Amino acid sequence: MGCQQGYNFHNSMHRLSAIILTGLFVVIGYWFSDTARARTISNIFDSLINGSAPTDQMAFERQSLSAVNARRAEIGLPALVSDSEIHDALGRFSLGHTRMAEIDLNPLFATLQKEFPSAQFLSATVLLDPREEGLWSSLAKWEDVINPQYSTLSTLAFRDGYRNGCLAILVRKLPEFDLEAANREGGRFFRRCPHCNSAHAIVLNQEAQTLILACPDCEKPYDVLAADIEGKFHRANDFLQGFQIPNAPSLPVGSSPTEKEKVLRTVWHEVLRHCAYEYDQAGQHQSEAWKLPSQTWHDAAGDCEDTSLLLADALHSVGIEARVAVGWNIHIGQHAWCVARIGDRQWILETTLSLKEGEAPELRTVADAAEEYQPEQLFDREQLYFRGDGKERAGCGDYWAASNWSGLPQQ
Numbered sequence: 001m002g003c004q005q006g007y008n009f010h011n012s013m014h015r016l017s018a019i020i021l022t023g024l025f026v027v028i029g030y031w032f033s034d035t036a037r038a039r040t041i042s043n044i045f046d047s048l049i050n051g052s053a054p055t056d057q058m059a060f061e062r063q064s065l066s067a068v069n070a071r072r073a074e075i076g077l078p079a080l081v082s083d084s085e086i087h088d089a090l091g092r093f094s095l096g097h098t099r100m101a102e103i104d105l106n107p108l109f110a111t112l113q114k115e116f117p118s119a120q121f122l123s124a125t126v127l128l129d130p131r132e133e134g135l136w137s138s139l140a141k142w143e144d145v146i147n148p149q150y151s152t153l154s155t156l157a158f159r160d161g162y163r164n165g166c167l168a169i170l171v172r173k174l175p176e177f178d179l180e181a182a183n184r185e186g187g188r189f190f191r192r193c194p195h196c197n198s199a200h201a202i203v204l205n206q207e208a209q210t211l212i213l214a215c216p217d218c219e220k221p222y223d224v225l226a227a228d229i230e231g232k233f234h235r236a237n238d239f240l241q242g243f244q245i246p247n248a249p250s251l252p253v254g255s256s257p258t259e260k261e262k263v264l265r266t267v268w269h270e271v272l273r274h275c276a277y278e279y280d281q282a283g284q285h286q287s288e289a290w291k292l293p294s295q296t297w298h299d300a301a302g303d304c305e306d307t308s309l310l311l312a313d314a315l316h317s318v319g320i321e322a323r324v325a326v327g328w329n330i331h332i333g334q335h336a337w338c339v340a341r342i343g344d345r346q347w348i349l350e351t352t353l354s355l356k357e358g359e360a361p362e363l364r365t366v367a368d369a370a371e372e373y374q375p376e377q378l379f380d381r382e383q384l385y386f387r388g389d390g391k392e393r394a395g396c397g398d399y400w401a402a403s404n405w406s407g408l409p410q411q
């Protein structure tokens with residue numbers, strides 16, 4: 001690995017902070033009042049009276065809402081409303097259960113979240129009381145009804161022996177993730193994992209500047225977002241906008257691999273010569289932001305991801321396949337670099353080298369640099385690629401092999 005003689009390799013590049021969002025914001029609440037006593041009721045007595053449930057479910061829910069909202073109003077919380085979709089789903093769920101007082105809430109949550117992926121905040125309780133009025137006052141005392149994160153209350157009333165019972169569920173549905181809305185208003189959203197299709201809640205950490213979103217269920221990453229210098233988040237791909245370096249060499253159709261290699265080398269050297277490496281200065285908040293290739297060229301300076309974006313975009317523009325790699329370098333730590341392919345040959349293109357006058361570094365093949373460069377995600381203009389070989393912190397001898405990388409198309 002003696003290929004770096006003559007250039008300076010900068011060593012303090014820890015700017016690429018990857019925040020993995022694995023928080024699943026599901027709140028599960030149980031509150032079985034009197035369940036133990038309810039279970040002592042004889043089965044014969046049950047079977048005689050069960051089924052004579054209160055007839056007007058909607059009237060029961062309205063009464064429940066007014067009891068609960070009176071308590072919320074006391075502390076200045078907005079009123080909960082009913083959710084007919086959840087209400088109907090409770091009814092369907094109850095059909096499969098003869099003893100509502102003893103239902104397991106976990107399958108109910110699973111059923112609801114499967115049907116309504118936006119329902120990411122859920123809390124449920126089962127209450128029993130000889131009188132319906134007793135149920136409403138117990139509901140109003142339920143701790144979770146004064147949790148400001150919930151927006152709807154749905155109920156299912158039932159009979160359990162000589163008692164009345166109700167299943168009550170608090171829900172907040174989140175909007176589906178939309179990058180524009182997240183940039184505009186922030187807040188919580190739900191997203192479906194493109195690998196396993198499970199839905200989960202996400203919130204963009206506005207303090208972070210590179211976000212690698214991963215699924216809390218299958219743990220696979222599925223999106224790379226980065227903040228621009230104004231703090232606005234974009235998909236990694238969207239930073240590749242078709243930039244061309246001035247006076248770029250042209251590559252006529254049918255050029256030989258040798259001619260392409262020559263152009264590849266020229267574009268790489270041009271980026272190295274034109275752009276100074278920008279050190280990360282502690283306390284400089286915007287230093288981790290990603291710059292658009294045109295901005296990096298204009299500034300004639302950038303850090304590892306800025307210049308890798310610039311080089312990959314410039315290579316695309318002359319007709320050479322290139323990707324930006326985000327991952328780990330054994331000398332540097334978190335790092336970004338560019339890779340390019342011509343025919344069956346692939347090269348690592350380091351963009352943080354400082355060249356002295358007259359220097360022209362040689363191309364380094366991916367195989368030669370495999371131990372040193374350990375890619376975790378790749379992207380080009382169209383897709384994000386995640387390691388499909390299950391390896392972490394490992395070198396890679398082929399940045400295009402479908403067996404190593406699974407691609408996710410980005411809008």
Ligand SMILES: [Zn+2]
Nearest residue numbers: 193196215218
């Ligand atoms: Zn998943």
